[in-house]
Amino acid sequence: MNRLSSASACVLLFAALCLFASIPKEAGAALAGEPPTYQSATTCAQCHPEIYRTWRASEHAAAFTNPAFQLPFERFRLTQPGKTQLCEQCHNPIRFLLAPGDPRAAVFAQEGVTCDFCHSVESVDLKDAFPRYRAKPGVKFGPRGGAPGKSVHTTKFSRLHITSEFCAGCHEFRNAYGVAVLSTYSEWAESFYRGEGVHCQFCHLPQLFDARFIDPSGRGKGPLDHSMAGGHSRERLAKAIPVRATLTVSGREATLRIQLKNELVGHKTPSGMPTHRLRLSSLLFDGSGNTLGRKEEVFERVLGDGARKPVEKAELLFTAAREVLKDNRLGPKETREITQAFPLGDVKPAVAEVALAYEIPTPDIAPALRLISIPVSRVLIPAKAGFPAGTVVLIALAVVFLLAAGAALLRRRARRKSAGL
Numbered sequence: 001m002n003r004l005s006s007a008s009a010c011v012l013l014f015a016a017l018c019l020f021a022s023i024p025k026e027a028g029a030a031l032a033g034e035p036p037t038y039q040s041a042t043t044c045a046q047c048h049p050e051i052y053r054t055w056r057a058s059e060h061a062a063a064f065t066n067p068a069f070q071l072p073f074e075r076f077r078l079t080q081p082g083k084t085q086l087c088e089q090c091h092n093p094i095r096f097l098l099a100p101g102d103p104r105a106a107v108f109a110q111e112g113v114t115c116d117f118c119h120s121v122e123s124v125d126l127k128d129a130f131p132r133y134r135a136k137p138g139v140k141f142g143p144r145g146g147a148p149g150k151s152v153h154t155t156k157f158s159r160l161h162i163t164s165e166f167c168a169g170c171h172e173f174r175n176a177y178g179v180a181v182l183s184t185y186s187e188w189a190e191s192f193y194r195g196e197g198v199h200c201q202f203c204h205l206p207q208l209f210d211a212r213f214i215d216p217s218g219r220g221k222g223p224l225d226h227s228m229a230g231g232h233s234r235e236r237l238a239k240a241i242p243v244r245a246t247l248t249v250s251g252r253e254a255t256l257r258i259q260l261k262n263e264l265v266g267h268k269t270p271s272g273m274p275t276h277r278l279r280l281s282s283l284l285f286d287g288s289g290n291t292l293g294r295k296e297e298v299f300e301r302v303l304g305d306g307a308r309k310p311v312e313k314a315e316l317l318f319t320a321a322r323e324v325l326k327d328n329r330l331g332p333k334e335t336r337e338i339t340q341a342f343p344l345g346d347v348k349p350a351v352a353e354v355a356l357a358y359e360i361p362t363p364d365i366a367p368a369l370r371l372i373s374i375p376v377s378r379v380l381i382p383a384k385a386g387f388p389a390g391t392v393v394l395i396a397l398a399v400v401f402l403l404a405a406g407a408a409l410l411r412r413r414a415r416r417k418s419a420g421l
């Protein structure tokens with residue numbers, strides 16, 4: 001019994017050792033004398049913990065492992081075997097910097113768009129090149145050129161890293177039919193933000209905290225927040241796309257006037273994948289909370305298959321979309337006025353509710369779970385009576401008359417009392 005369990009313990013230990021040996025200890029940890037290579041984000045975490053924490057929670061870190069990507073990717077792999085590099089050039093980019101067949105590619109895939117991909121990039125070619133990025137392993141390209149006397153790795157200033165062109169290699173894509181599937185970069189480039197020099201980094205890589213307080217030299221800059229929150233951040237959306245509305249009632253009709261503004265988004269909203277939508281819904285209620293009417297408007301870009309049928313599957317957008325069927329998204333700083341008329345019977349509305357939600361597809365497993373809706377904002381608007389002026393004057397006169405009559409009555413009573421009656 002004892003011998004048996006010690007034998008099985010030996011087998012287990014051996015198996016564990018084999019497993020351990022098969023896991024690359026640290027993706028890319030270079031030994032002295034070996035040529036420089038790429039390193040895992042866990043290495044960077046030792047000295048850049050705040051940046052690591054924010055990146056870890058980002059969509060970039062999960063760009064390959066995310067089930068919302070994996071499912072369409074699997075479908076694509078099954079239907080078009082041998083073409084998966086199309087997706088991987090942006091979702092698993094370090095693969096194309098490693099030598100073909102390098103086993104570490106599988107380890108790096110777990111890190112998606114990882115630190116050492118972005119910081120080894122030396123240049124990007126936005127014209128039909130594959131892969132678009134060129135890199136130099138072992139050099140960390142960054143916005144500050146390193147701190148004098150503090151270098152632990154070779155650090156180099158890169159102008160590319162502080163411009164939108166750096167992001168464009170992945171955030172801009174036209175498919176074989178010339179249809180723009182991802183156009184965040186060109187939406188930005190056509191806006192006034194380009195002229196103002198407000199690049200993607202200004203909004204998407206802000207300082208985590210102001211380091212002037214902890215660095216008396218005054219030069220100090222805080223580490224940058226790498227969470228790159230986009231449409232998935234509710235607080236961000238609510239500030240970026242404010243909603244205002246008024247509700248007026250006159251006669252047998254209620255009119256809801258809504259103002260939607262793209263106040264702080266540096267490109268169209270929604271942007272990114274055409275599967276992202278903004279849904280504006282309005283509801284009208286009477287004083288007891290009964291619904292009197294409902295209206296909806298969706299802001300989106302819909303791509304078609306060439307026969308006016310919408311393409312919805314993510315992988316087909318990249319390979320089969322041939323036309324733009326609809327694009328009513330809001331451009332930078334654009335205000336959209338929406339007027340909605342609700343016919344009323346004899347009922348009177350008391351309040352309207354206007355809600356904005358951001359929708360993204362779920363991994364498409366159950367048809368009933370196809371959309372995740374992130375509420376952005378909800379405003380309640382009390383009804384303003386749109387009475388005709390004549391009625392208002394009549395009511396005012398009636399009130400004045402009643403007040404005067406009441407006052408006269410009180411005075412007479414008081415006089416009677418003082419007369420002792």
Ligand code: HEC
Pocket residue numbers: 039040041043044045046047048115116119140141142143144145146147150151152153155156157
């Ligand atoms: C042993 C500690 C250490 C490790 C590990 C480390 N760094 Fe650094 N890094 C620093 C220090 C210190 C600085 C600031 C001084 C300098 O430039 O060397 C810095 C600066 C940087 C900069 C800023 C460059 C600029 O513009 O000023 C980048 C980018 C960078 N590191 C990326 C990385 C990446 C990516 C990794 C992981 C692959 C990594 N670092 C691993 C310590 C480290």
Ligand code: HEC
Pocket residue numbers: 041044045048051052053055056060113114115116118119142143144161162166201202205222223224226
């Ligand atoms: C999607 C690409 C991308 C990824 C992934 C990324 N970075 Fe960065 N990082 C940038 C860009 C671009 C800048 C420059 C932003 C600016 O200056 O406005 C930057 C700035 C930095 C800086 C210099 C500024 C500072 O905060 O000190 C450091 C250090 C850094 N990154 C480290 C890291 C580390 C460590 C990771 C992984 C945990 C990482 N980065 C992941 C793109 C990336």
Ligand code: HEC
Pocket residue numbers: 059060062063064066069089090091093113118166167168169170171200201204228229230231232233272
């Ligand atoms: C190597 C390709 C690559 C580069 C370079 C890159 N991104 Fe991304 N980015 C992606 C991918 C892929 C996703 C989607 C990940 C997912 O959802 O699975 C993404 C997601 C995002 C999101 C989240 C979008 C959302 O829906 O919430 C933002 C914001 C973003 N990137 C901004 C940037 C900015 C800013 C830069 C430049 C500093 C940049 N990215 C550089 C590939 C890249």
Ligand code: HEC
Pocket residue numbers: 164167168171184185188193198199200201202203204229230231232236237240264265266267268269270271272273276
């Ligand atoms: C002026 C600030 C600003 C600038 C500049 C900016 N963005 Fe954004 N971005 C935002 C805000 C706010 C959101 C969230 C609202 C939204 O999703 O439409 C966002 C959302 C996103 C998203 C998610 C899109 C969606 O609708 O799901 C991506 C991807 C993105 N940005 C990438 C970029 C890239 C790449 C650049 C540069 C070419 C850039 N952004 C420039 C503010 C900015």
Ligand code: HEC
Pocket residue numbers: 066068069072073076086087088089090091169170171172173182230271272273274276314315318319360361
């Ligand atoms: C040019 C770069 C690029 C290529 C090529 C590319 N993607 Fe992406 N993909 C992105 C970026 C950037 C985003 C994030 C945009 C956004 O926020 O909407 C994204 C988002 C996605 C999403 C949405 C993920 C989510 O979290 O909602 C899916 C699904 C996806 N891609 C699948 C694919 C498939 C499948 C392929 C190959 C057929 C592919 N992509 C090719 C850059 C690319």
